[in-house]
Amino acid sequence: MVQSRPHHAGHGGPGAPAQAQSRAAQDGSVLQVSLPQSPRGHVAAGQTRGDGDAPSYDEEGVRRAVRLFLEAIGEDPDREGLVETPDRIARAGRELFAGLGASPEHVLEKHFDVDTEELVLVKDIELYSVCEHHLLPFHGVAHVGYIPAKDGVMGLSKLARLVEVYARRPQVQERLTQQVADALVDYAGARGVIVVTECEHLCMSMRGVRKSEARTVTSAVRGLLRNPATRAEAMSLIMSR
Numbered sequence: 267m268v269q270s271r272p273h274h275a276g277h278g279g280p281g282a283p284a285q286a287q288s289r290a291a292q293d294g295s296v297l298q299v300s301l302p303q304s305p306r307g308h309v310a311a312g313q314t315r316g317d318g319d320a321p322s323y324d325e326e327g328v329r330r331a332v333r334l335f336l337e338a339i340g341e342d343p344d345r346e347g348l349v350e351t352p353d354r355i356a357r358a359g360r361e362l363f364a365g366l367g368a369s370p371e372h373v374l375e376k377h378f379d380v381d382t383e384e385l386v387l388v389k390d391i392e393l394y395s396v397c398e399h400h401l402l403p404f405h406g407v408a409h410v411g412y413i414p415a416k417d418g419v420m421g422l423s424k425l426a427r428l429v430e431v432y433a434r435r436p437q438v439q440e441r442l443t444q445q446v447a448d449a450l451v452d453y454a455g456a457r458g459v460i461v462v463t464e465c466e467h468l469c470m471s472m473r474g475v476r477k478s479e480a481r482t483v484t485s486a487v488r489g490l491l492r493n494p495a496t497r498a499e500a501m502s503l504i505m506s507r
């Protein structure tokens with residue numbers, strides 16, 4: 267049976283409907299493992315969110331800014347190849363930053379009536395984001411595991427959609443990882459969460475220090491997954507290929 271979940275934490279109200287487009291969770295692999303029974307755990311979120319309360323996207327403002335930018339780098343924004351570029355970037359930006367107007371609460375509100383205390387892990391969720399320092403892409407994968415709330419499990423695609431909500435905005439990788447973990451606790455009542463992201467940052471490869479092989483790994487662990495044995499088991503599943 268499909269149900270709508272009452273909100274577990276009220277960060278920022280219901281927010282706007284999710285606009286972020288996402289790949290389905292079938293992009294990743296799904297694993298289930300047995301875990302030791304342990305008392306219900308909850309770790310409060312420490313992150314700011316502001317989900318769903320972003321100002322509306324100003325396409326005309328982006329167009330004007332891109333034109334100015336092109337002029338500032340010494341280009342002619344009216345030459346044939348560039349004349350449509352401000353408009354293209356304005357349209358692309360709506361997609362790339364759709365997470366600013368999306369609500370994680372909305373993504374996670376539906377659940378299925380299955381009582382399980384086992385880890386559900388979706389691996390290798392493709393991830394594209396933009397670093398807030400240089401507005402250059404960083405990309406890689408997210409592995410998202412959680413121990414469901416007593417009132418049910420989520421559709422697997424919702425884990426990938428949740429990653430999209432937080433990836434499609436100016437970000438730092440650490441915050442992205444933490445926000446996904448916190449949302450699963452706050453809005454889905456997950457009893458435990460582990461999120462690991464592995465990304466390459468183009469600001470480190472195509473400019474600056476120019477290290478194209480460097481990959482950054484960040485993790486966030488909440489609730490029952492903080493138990494060392496459980497965490498180690500989840501990590502070994504995440505790292506296994």
Ligand SMILES: Nc1nc2c(ncn2[C@@H]2O[C@H](COP(=O)(O)OP(=O)(O)OP(=O)(O)O)[C@@H](O)[C@H]2O)c(=O)[nH]1
Binds near residue numbers: 437439470475
């Ligand atoms: N912690 C963290 N740092 C990031 C992320 N994305 C980019 N950065 C870093 O942000 C830092 C910004 O450093 P600054 O010294 O302010 O800027 P910069 O002079 O352009 O730095 P360089 O990249 O070293 O040339 C750089 O070290 C980037 O590698 C991220 O997701 N997390």
Ligand SMILES: [Zn+2]
Binds near residue numbers: 398399467
């Ligand atoms: Zn950067």
